[in-house]
Amino acid sequence: MAQTRTATKAHGGGHGMIGASTRVRGRITGDGDLTVDGHVEGDITVRGDLIVGEGASVTSNVDAHSVTVSGTLDGDVTARGAVRIAAGAKVRGTMQGEHVAIEEGAEFAGRLDCEFELPPELMGSTSSRKRS
Amino acid sequence: MATSSHDVTVIGRGARVRGRITGSATLDIQGLVDGEILVDGDLTVGETGMVASDLSGRRVVVRGAVKGNVTGEESVHLEDGAKVVGDVRAPRIAIAPGALVRGFVQTAGAGAARPRTTAAAKATTTATRPAAAHAASTASAAKPAVVPAARGSVPRGATLAGTNHANHTGAAPVAKKGPPPPIVPALKKGAKGALAKKR
Amino acid sequence: MASTIIGAGITIEGEITTDEDVLVQGTVRGKLNAKDGVVVEHGGVVEADVTGGPLTVSGSVTGNISSTDRVDLQPGARVVGNVKATRITIADGAQFKGNVDMDV
Numbered sequence: 001m002a003q004t005r006t007a008t009k010a011h012g013g014g015h016g017m018i019g020a021s022t023r024v025r026g027r028i029t030g031d032g033d034l035t036v037d038g039h040v041e042g043d044i045t046v047r048g049d050l051i052v053g054e055g056a057s058v059t060s061n062v063d064a065h066s067v068t069v070s071g072t073l074d075g076d077v078t079a080r081g082a083v084r085i086a087a088g089a090k091v092r093g094t095m096q097g098e099h100v101a102i103e104e105g106a107e108f109a110g111r112l113d114c115e116f117e118l119p120p121e122l123m124g125s126t127s128s129r130k131r132s
Numbered sequence: 133m134a135t136s137s138h139d140v141t142v143i144g145r146g147a148r149v150r151g152r153i154t155g156s157a158t159l160d161i162q163g164l165v166d167g168e169i170l171v172d173g174d175l176t177v178g179e180t181g182m183v184a185s186d187l188s189g190r191r192v193v194v195r196g197a198v199k200g201n202v203t204g205e206e207s208v209h210l211e212d213g214a215k216v217v218g219d220v221r222a223p224r225i226a227i228a229p230g231a232l233v234r235g236f237v238q239t240a241g242a243g244a245a246r247p248r249t250t251a252a253a254k255a256t257t258t259a260t261r262p263a264a265a266h267a268a269s270t271a272s273a274a275k276p277a278v279v280p281a282a283r284g285s286v287p288r289g290a291t292l293a294g295t296n297h298a299n300h301t302g303a304a305p306v307a308k309k310g311p312p313p314p315i316v317p318a319l320k321k322g323a324k325g326a327l328a329k330k331r
Numbered sequence: 332m333a334s335t336i337i338g339a340g341i342t343i344e345g346e347i348t349t350d351e352d353v354l355v356q357g358t359v360r361g362k363l364n365a366k367d368g369v370v371v372e373h374g375g376v377v378e379a380d381v382t383g384g385p386l387t388v389s390g391s392v393t394g395n396i397s398s399t400d401r402v403d404l405q406p407g408a409r410v411v412g413n414v415k416a417t418r419i420t421i422a423d424g425a426q427f428k429g430n431v432d433m434d435v
Contacts, residue, residue, distance in 0.1 A: 082229060090241075100233065104207070104226035107241040112233040118215055121164055122184050122199040141341045144334030144351045151345010151361050157338040167345050 016046070020055060034064070036071075049081075054088065067097070076110075139173075145180050159189065161196070172205075179213060192222070194231075201235075335365075339374055353383070355390065368400075373407050386416070388425075395429075 014032045018024055022038035033048035041059045044050060050064040056071035066081035072090045077083055079097035087105030094111040102108055117123075140158040143149055147163035156172040161181040168185050169175065175189030181196035188203040194214040202208055204222030212230035220233065223240035227233060333354035337343055341357035352367035355375040363369065365383035375390030382397045389405040396402060398416040406424030415432040 084229070099229055099231065100227065101229040101231070102225060102227040102237070102239075104209070104224050106225075107239050108225065109238045111236050112227075114232040114234055116215055116232040116234075118199055118217055119182060119197050121182050122197055139338050139340060140336065141338035141357065142334065142336040144349060144353075146351040147335040147347060147349035147353070149343060149345060149347050151343055151347075153341060153343045155338075155341035155357060157340040157357070159338075159341065163335070163349065171341070173340075 015048075018056075020053075028060075043075075052089075061093075143181075177214075186218070333368075333370065337375070371408075380412075 016028075016030050016032060016034040018034070018036045018038045018040060020037040024038070024040045024042065026042040028034065028040065028042065028044045028046070030046045031048070032046065033050070034044065034046045035051040035053060036044075036056045036058055037053040039057050043061045043063075044058070045063040047065060049066045049068070050062055052058050052067075052069040052071045052073050054070040058072065059074045061075045062073070062077045062079075064077075064079055066083070067077050067079045068084045068086065069089045069091055070086040074092050076094040077096065079095075081098055083095045083097035083100040085091050085095075085100070085102045085106045085108055087103040089103075090107040092109045094113060096113040099114055100112045140160060141153075141155075143153075143159075143161045143163045143165060145162045149163070149165045149167060151167040153159065153165065153167065153169045154171065158173040159169065159171050159175045160178060161169075161176065161183060162178040163180070164182045164184070166184040169183065169187035169189070171189045173189060174191045175187060175193070177183055177187070177192075177194045177196040177198060179195045183196075183198045183200060186200040186203070187198065188205075190205045192202055192204040192208045193211065194202060194209070194216060195211045196213075197215040199217050201218045202210075202216060202220045204225075206222065207224040207226070208220055208222040209225075210216060210220070210227045210231035210233065212228045214228075214231040214233075216231070216233045217235060219236040219238075220227075221238050225237060225239045227237070334351040335347070335349055335353045337353070337355045337357045337359055339356040342360070343358070344360045346362040346364070347353065347359060348362075348364045350366040353363065353365045353369045355363075355369070355371045355377055358376045358378075360378045363377060363379045363381045363383070367383065368385045368387070369381060369383040370386075371377050371388045371390040371392055373389045377390070377392045378394060380394040380397070381392060384398065385400040386396060386398045386402045387405060388403070388408040388410055390407075391409040393411045395412045396410070396414045396416070398414075400416065401418040401420070402414050402416040404410055404419070404421045404425040404427055406422045408422070408425040408427070410426065411428045413430040413432065415434065417434065419431055419433065421427055
């Protein structure tokens with residue numbers, strides 16, 4: 001569910017909403033938060049948080065502060081904050097974020113790309129036979 | 133010293149294993165393992181645990197660091213504090229907030245083939261696996277190609293003619309209908325259909 | 332409970348190094364270097380050179396054993412290899428083939 005939205009904050013923008021019966025084909029940009037309960041095909045760029053609700057389907061590359069997906073998302077996500085993929089969500093694409101959480105019960109196929117360093121013990125280790 | 137026979141194997145905090153670990157038992161790694169791990173039991177990489185190679189178990193829980201692919205026959209749980217550089221695969225996967233991953237992740241139901249919205253995006257994702265991921269710009273460039281495909285799938289829908297109807301028709305019907313759509317969108321249709329049929 | 336346990340059903344092929352103790356119920360092939368105690372239980376198979384502190388064997392060890400402390404070969408133990416230790420006991424019912432070096 002879409003309850004983790006951090007309350008309206010200093011993005012300046014308001015809160016956009018694409019209702020369940022609404023279909024958007026085209027690019028969406030905004031300064032505030034956006035909740036999608038309908039269908040979007042086209043890239044989404046918002047300064048605030050994006051919520052893809054249960055039942056929503058989004059075919060977009062997404063750029064937002066944080067992203068929470070409970071519906072279907074097909075596209076690459078770039079977030080400065082957290083990405084959360086809830087149980088029941090179906091997501092494919094590359095997720096980039098401060099951290100990316102996937103709840104058990106979510107369907108996911110794609111890359112996760114978090115910035116971090118492995119402990120030194122695993123750096124430059126002999127086993128670069130990672131991929132078989 | 134312990135004499136009771138546990139069928140649990142522990143690689144202690146101060147232990148370092150250089151080599152393969154195989155077998156059927158529950159395995160708890162708190163030390164460092166540099167070598168492939170293949171067990172049919174449950175496998176835990178504890179907070180202090182480090183694995184510098186591929187690992188595979190029935191249910192896998194990671195709280196430590198792994199540089200290698202993580203495969204769970206049943207599930208993989210990456211807990212807060214986990215650091216994984218490698219691919220993660222299992223029917224069920226949970227990644228807690230605070231777990232960090234760089235790699236490809238795939239759960240069940242997410243489709244074996246990984247078709248994407250556009251051919252460009254598709255090409256990029258496949259290419260991204262080993263390399264860095266920068267699909268965004270390419271994907272949006274190819275977006276217009278989507279439109280003609282949607283038309284091909286309209287006939288079955290009474291109401292809104294949207295791409296979403298194609299979800300239910302699948303690849304074959306779309307391909308037969310009307311003038312052959314360009315290859316790129318056709319791929320997209322088939323792909324979406326295949327995804328939808330899974331449910 | 333030992334800090335490192337190689338359970339029955341587990342095979343490690345390679346080198347184990349630890350500054351703690353090790354309990355072997357499964358199979359170890361390669362090398363086993365512990366600073367603390369090593370116990371090879373009945374059913375445990377070690378095909379490796381072993382170094383460590385006090386060492387107790389009731390399973391099977393094929394390889395040279397070097398202990399900074401004592402080595403106890405218990406009934407049922409089967410050891411093929413040389414043993415270097417400050418003290419050694421070989422129980423009735425233990426099988427042993429190799430040299431003993433007690434560094435007198």
